[in-house]
Amino acid sequence: MTAPTATLPKAAPATRPGSRPRRRRVSHRTRLVAWLFMLPLVASNVTVILWPAVQSVYYSFTDWSGVGSGQWIGFDNYTRMLGDEEFKSALYHNLIWTAVSLVVPMTLGLFGAYLLSRVRRYQVLFRLAYFIPYTVATVVSAAVWQTLLSPDNGLGSVFGVNFLGDQDLALGTVAMVNTWAFWGFLVVIFLASMQSVNPALYEAAALDGAGPFRQFVSITLPSIRPTLVFLVVQTIIWSFLAFDFVFILTQGGPAGATDVLSTLLYRNAFANLEAGYASAIGVVMALFTAIVVITYQVLRRVRKWEA
């Protein structure tokens, strides 16, 4: 079987001689130019993200004060973290924050978007109204809520409670304020996703007697699953980075009741001058995020969510 092949005349080249190397050259050149155009961006990302991140990992193994240089202390910062009650408490608060963020704003966002998708008139107006809190500066939102919740002349005086001063209520209150600022964003994203669902599916379901709730569960949710999963992942990541509302509204108080990992990190870096330990906390936060992202990517592949 090999002889005939061997004796067959060589097929005429598809293109004239020398064209293939040239095509490879063009391709190589295209890639090179593309990379060259990207180089400034890549360089700036390496400079302000990758390099500081690598440095943070390094510093997490040192006793660096944030000033000058630090001594290599191995895993001391990490072992210290295991016994640090403030770290455990902050991590616990982050988990509560995550749970609240996954339930309250997500539910509100989903139902808000679903209801909005049914509205034909003034939809843009509603969308704008929901989205506005997300665009307001955190400092402004926090100041407004501080006044609204005041135990002297705000909601606190009406209900006879001090929302931000009570250890048992403070974390939930700050998370609620965050929800207020955040859920409108979810509404807009979910709405955009819902608008891409084939209307024929709803019409068919309606003919089969499915009510709005049934349609939501059986058509809307499966259809927007990639968006939903993506936002769940993002919410978890954002929850571990929660800082601004906590820092402005309660500064981690009362008595550490609203301390989260990022406020603990900030305090260690800039008040305690323990930037090495703060870096270790930052690395652990990044690890939590990495676990979430990897889990998401694995599930995406295994379950073929975006197929």
Place this chain on the structure above:
Amino acid sequence: MNNVPSGLSRRNLLKLSGGTALATFLASCAGGGDAPGGNSGKIVVWSGFASKEAENWFRTNTLEAFNKEHPAVPAELSVKQFDNFEQQQQTALAAGSGPDIVAAAGPGPLREYAAAGYLLPLDDYAKKLGWNDRILGWAMKTGVIDGKLVALPTNYESMQIFYNPATMSQHGWTFPKTRAEFEAICREAKAKGMIPVSAGNADYKNANEWHVSVFLNHIAGPDAVRQALKGEIKFSDPVFVDAMEQARKYFVDGWWGGAVDRYFTNTFPQQYQQLAKGEAVFNITGTWGLGEIGPFFGKEGGNDAEWAWGAVPSLRDGVPEDVWELAVGGTNSINAKSKNPDAAAEWIDFNMSDPKRQGRALAEANEPPPPIAMTEADFPADLDKRVSSLFAAFSSATHVGYTTWTFFPPKTDTYIIEGWEKLITGKLTAQAYCQGIADAFGPELAAGVVPPLPD
């Protein structure tokens, strides 16, 4: 679309891109255009301002005045965010950049800065410019690290009580001099539904340490604090445990802020308003309060109330009545990388000289004066007598106390602030809180990072 434009060869494009990337990298590393001495022929001063008025006053009366006197090497102001000024500066210093004048909110970070080689020793300038003769000895000492002068204090502070004289006379009270008198008023005021001491940390969590400093110096006493800071006794000793237990009770009884939970949500304006309206009897704060309290009283505050000040009384038998806490509210140093250190020293000197200008700064911009010898004549005639008398009172103090933000090392100080909230909310006992202070302080004392004490 993949063509390199004619006239721009691949080699040149590569150079261009590489150059751009390198420029981006270097620009990022340099941290902006404020590199010390990078602008030869001038010095760069960073400053954050609480208000536009304060900035304008500074520009006219300090910056322009200095530049007029020193035209050869003028100063250039770079305004930074007030709230995170030190963090920005710390980052810039770590990147080998930053201003010629390194400013700090107190002596706390000086040791780290000095150890990292960020600060130029100032001993020669002190001799040359006569700082040792002009600056108060105790204040000068706060800038000495390992025997070298690395910073000069820019201002000094203390703690006092504000009160509304009309409220006092309405209830038949006179300003307390002893613990018994103070507690009697607090008890009676609480029973009447008033707030004995308006207090809160909603605007500034570190306000916790103002109160702890008062309790340490007026209950435990300045001698005990001094001994503990020198390592002769421990912060877990009974004198401190008893002091913190007494203080805890003040909070739990609702004497401070009205209730423990209210302490966490009371803002500074609220506290002054409570005083002006007669809802609160006292307000314990620092001398910086002189610049804050005015707008809440009299015509500006829409009332006919007046404020007055009094010294914090002794809150335990055996503690002197006239203890004034000492605090340094800011320091100035010279960046070791400054290319104009002589001009930088002149800038520091300028801000520590001319007592009349310093007196005017206090009168017109509420800028606390630097720790230099000042007489009554140095303050302008139109300066509120309450202000000048307060500074005169603690300038001539016979017993000085030690504020946590000036004389305590950083980790101990942070613990004091954080742990305090746990003490007043019942998460820690006074014994546990004091043990925590002792545990934080021990290693820092051993590491030699406790700021120097005045003689």
